Amino acid sequence: MKSEALTSTSFSTMYDGLRNQDCTAPIGLFDSGVGGLSVYKHLAQQLPAERYVYYADTLHVPYGNRDSDDIEALTLIAVEWLYQQGCKLIVIACNSASAHALDAARRHYPQMPIVGLVPALKPAVLDSQSGHVAVLATKATLNGTLLNQVITNIAAPNNTIVTKYFDPMLVPWVEAGMPTTTDTAQRLRQQVKHFADENVDYLVLGCTHYPFFKDFLTYEINARQLSMQIIDSGSAIATRVQYLLAERHLLAKKSTLMQIEQTGICSEYTRYPLTFYASKYDYKLSGLVRRLLGSQTQINYVV
Numbered sequence: 001m002k003s004e005a006l007t008s009t010s011f012s013t014m015y016d017g018l019r020n021q022d023c024t025a026p027i028g029l030f031d032s033g034v035g036g037l038s039v040y041k042h043l044a045q046q047l048p049a050e051r052y053v054y055y056a057d058t059l060h061v062p063y064g065n066r067d068s069d070d071i072e073a074l075t076l077i078a079v080e081w082l083y084q085q086g087c088k089l090i091v092i093a094c095n096s097a098s099a100h101a102l103d104a105a106r107r108h109y110p111q112m113p114i115v116g117l118v119p120a121l122k123p124a125v126l127d128s129q130s131g132h133v134a135v136l137a138t139k140a141t142l143n144g145t146l147l148n149q150v151i152t153n154i155a156a157p158n159n160t161i162v163t164k165y166f167d168p169m170l171v172p173w174v175e176a177g178m179p180t181t182t183d184t185a186q187r188l189r190q191q192v193k194h195f196a197d198e199n200v201d202y203l204v205l206g207c208t209h210y211p212f213f214k215d216f217l218t219y220e221i222n223a224r225q226l227s228m229q230i231i232d233s234g235s236a237i238a239t240r241v242q243y244l245l246a247e248r249h250l251l252a253k254k255s256t257l258m259q260i261e262q263t264g265i266c267s268e269y270t271r272y273p274l275t276f277y278a279s280k281y282d283y284k285l286s287g288l289v290r291r292l293l294g295s296q297t298q299i300n301y302v303v
Contacts, residue, residue, distance in 0.1 A: 021088065023250050026051040026275070027241065028082030028090040030075070032063040034175070035208030036093030037292050039117070042234035043091070044271055047242055049252040051272045053085050055302075059280035062171060063096040064138030064207075071140065075101035076108060081302065088250050089113045089241060095137060095207050099144025113244045119206030120233040121150045125160045130201040134163040137206030142166060147206070163200065165191065174209045175288055178216060188213075189220055196226045205232040212292060277302050
């Protein structure tokens with residue numbers, strides 16, 4: 001069933017400018033689930049003084065199997081919600097949503113800087129020595145315009161083969177804690193070997209869940225002594241966000257970091273805690289977020 005699309009009059013920024021130009025305003029992140037937390041980790045490391053609001057559309061997860069119109073409608077709803085929270089910049093931390101709705105979001109919010117995710121295929125193609133790279137992603141991302149434009153405009157002229165790989169069990173495997181004895185883990189091991197046999201020298205992680213099993217892949221690659229690199233777009237996204245905020249003079253000042261009192265002296269600094277919202281209650285969500293981030297995070301629910 002398709003989501004109800006909002007009319008243009010529903011979107012605040014069709015009439016407003018940027019709602020909040022205060023440097024202390026938060027950065028908004030959106031994903032259909034918890035995969036976008038891999039992007040948040042890059043952002044928090046590179047921009048520790050910022051405040052972050054994360055919206056997980058757990059009511060409609062996953063997006064990867066939905067059609068383009070449905071993904072666009074859901075994405076616009078999520079972006080509007082983050083806009084209403086006063087965010088100064090929004091990251092669509094979902095490859096499927098970026099592939100099918102980034103342009104629409106930017107059209108509806110022309111004054112709001114919106115950053116989308118594109119699998120890091122371009123740098124992989126340009127750096128490849130073997131002329132063969134592989135992209136691991138959802139069907140929606142693999143079939144999306146953004147990825148295929150890179151294949152047409154960058155890979156093909158460079159005579160680089162791009163192999164697309166999709167396994168519907170990878171996301172559930174990540175959310176189950178990535179147990180190494182499962183069929184999914186064994187299938188991934190076999191796929192790494194197959195890629196090596198095909199002379200693939202770059203693995204592009206094109207879903208935000210996938211960086212969470214980067215250590216698993218690295219172990220398999222090193223154990224087999226393979227010449228294969230792993231790349232994802234998280235670091236590049238953080239750099240892009242930093243550039244856009246600096247360009248608009250919206251970077252948070254380091255002096256705005258929260259202070260922790262120890263023995264009566266405020267001398268130690270820490271990041272603001274992540275503000276996490278989900279669109280549907282799930283009793284497993286708190287434990288999953290804690291496992292992925294390595295810390296306890298309060299889960300709020302949108303009503």
